[in-house]
Amino acid sequence: MEQTAVASAAIAGSVVHDLSVWGLFLQADVVVKLVMIILVLASFWCWAIIFEKIMRLRRLRVQAEEFEESFWSGGSLENLFDRIDNRPKEPMASVFTAAMREWRRSAAKGLSETSQKASLAQRIERVMHVTMGREIEGLERNMTFLATVGSTAPFIGLFGTVWGIMNSFQAIAQSKDTSLAVVAPGIAEALFATALGLVAAIPAVVAYNKISTDLGRYAARLEAFGDEFSAILSRQFEENDF
Numbered sequence: 519m520e521q522t523a524v525a526s527a528a529i530a531g532s533v534v535h536d537l538s539v540w541g542l543f544l545q546a547d548v549v550v551k552l553v554m555i556i557l558v559l560a561s562f563w564c565w566a567i568i569f570e571k572i573m574r575l576r577r578l579r580v581q582a583e584e585f586e587e588s589f590w591s592g593g594s595l596e597n598l599f600d601r602i603d604n605r606p607k608e609p610m611a612s613v614f615t616a617a618m619r620e621w622r623r624s625a626a627k628g629l630s631e632t633s634q635k636a637s638l639a640q641r642i643e644r645v646m647h648v649t650m651g652r653e654i655e656g657l658e659r660n661m662t663f664l665a666t667v668g669s670t671a672p673f674i675g676l677f678g679t680v681w682g683i684m685n686s687f688q689a690i691a692q693s694k695d696t697s698l699a700v701v702a703p704g705i706a707e708a709l710f711a712t713a714l715g716l717v718a719a720i721p722a723v724v725a726y727n728k729i730s731t732d733l734g735r736y737a738a739r740l741e742a743f744g745d746e747f748s749a750i751l752s753r754q755f756e757e758n759d760f
Contacts, residue, residue, distance in 0.1 A: 545707055547681065547682060547685050547707075549678070549681050550678045550681055550682045550685075550707060550708065550711055553674055553675065553677060553678030553681075553711050553714075554678065554710070554711055554714055556674060557671060557674060557675060557678075557711070557714040557715055557717075557718045558714065558718075560667050560671060560718050561667075561671075561714075561717060561718040561721075563663070563667075564663070564664055564667050564718065564721060564722045564725070565721065567660045567663060567664060567725075568664070568721065568725040568729070570660075571660075571661075571725075571729045572729070574657070575657075575729070575732050575733070575736065578608050578609070578657075578736065579736070581607050581608040581610075581611075582608060582609075582610050582736075582739065585607075585608065585610050585611050585614075586610070586743070589614070595618065595750075596618075598614075599614070599615060599618040599622075602614075602615060609649075609650070609653035609654070609657070609736075609740055610739075610740060610743055612649055612653055613646050613649045613650055613653070613740065613743065613744055613747070614743075614747065616645045616646060616648075616649040617642045617645055617646050617649075617747060617751070619645075620638070620641055620642050620645045621638070621642060621751065624638045624641070639748070639751065639752060642748070642751060643744075643748055646744045646747070646748070647744070650737075650740050650741065650744060653740070654733070654737050654740070657733055657736070658733060661726065661729065661730065661733075664722045664725060664726040664729070665722075665726050667718055667719060667722040668719050668720075668722035668723035668726055669719075669723075670719075671715045671716075671718040671719035671722065672712070672715045672716060672719050673715070674715055675711045675712040675713070675714055675715020675716065675718075676711075676712055676715065677711075678708070678711025678712070678714075678715075679708040679709055679711045679712040680708075681708070682704060682705075682707050682708025682709075682711060683704070683705065683708045685704060685708075686704025686705055686707075686708060689704060
């Protein structure tokens with residue numbers, strides 16, 4: 519660190535500093551460069567997650583509407599199950615197929631007693647809840663990374679800024695020159711790290727809040743479907759229509 523400060527002091531008066539983004543990166547200390555690289559990579563990965571989540575949620579909404587249209591069309595649930603059994607495209611279809619599978623397995627054995635029907639209803643509800651939990655967990659994958667970047671990136675950038683300013687002050691002490699030409703480049707390099715931290719953190723926080731809200735709405739829609747399907751199956755039990 520001291521050698522870097524001495525070198526900066528030696529060339530401060532004779533070199534014209536490049537204050538462009540690329541120039542600030544090249545002139546920065548090794549530690550500050552590492553901080554910048556980490557923040558840029560984190561930012562790129564965050565944007566990849568953001569686009570993937572947005573596109574996936576949009577696709578899931580369309581698929582859920584198509585499935586609900588088929589489900590509430592008045593057709594046979596058995597036929598619907600036969601069509602999508604081995605290839606459910608989205609979580610709602612997965613919940614439906616998991617429940618219908620349990621239904622068919624138990625119905626094939628025959629359910630004559632009320633206690634057996636009640637036990638089957640409980641098993642179907644458990645199967646649906648487990649399936650919903652697994653599907654929502656899959657949708658929430660990588661959300662922790664967005665939250666982590668949103669909360670830590672500013673501090674990582676601040677660390678790079680503090681380190682860069684320390685180098686700048688050492689360069690000033692070595693050169694014994696407090697002119698703006700000596701101070702400004704080092705300060706600019708240091709503050710660039712903080713700027714990168716904010717560039718990484720702000721989209722991550724905004725996207726995390728938006729995607730979390732959308733996931734919550736989708737999870738509520740999935741649970742509502744599960745409750746409605748449970749009610750349909752309960753009526754089937756009461757009517758003994760299977």
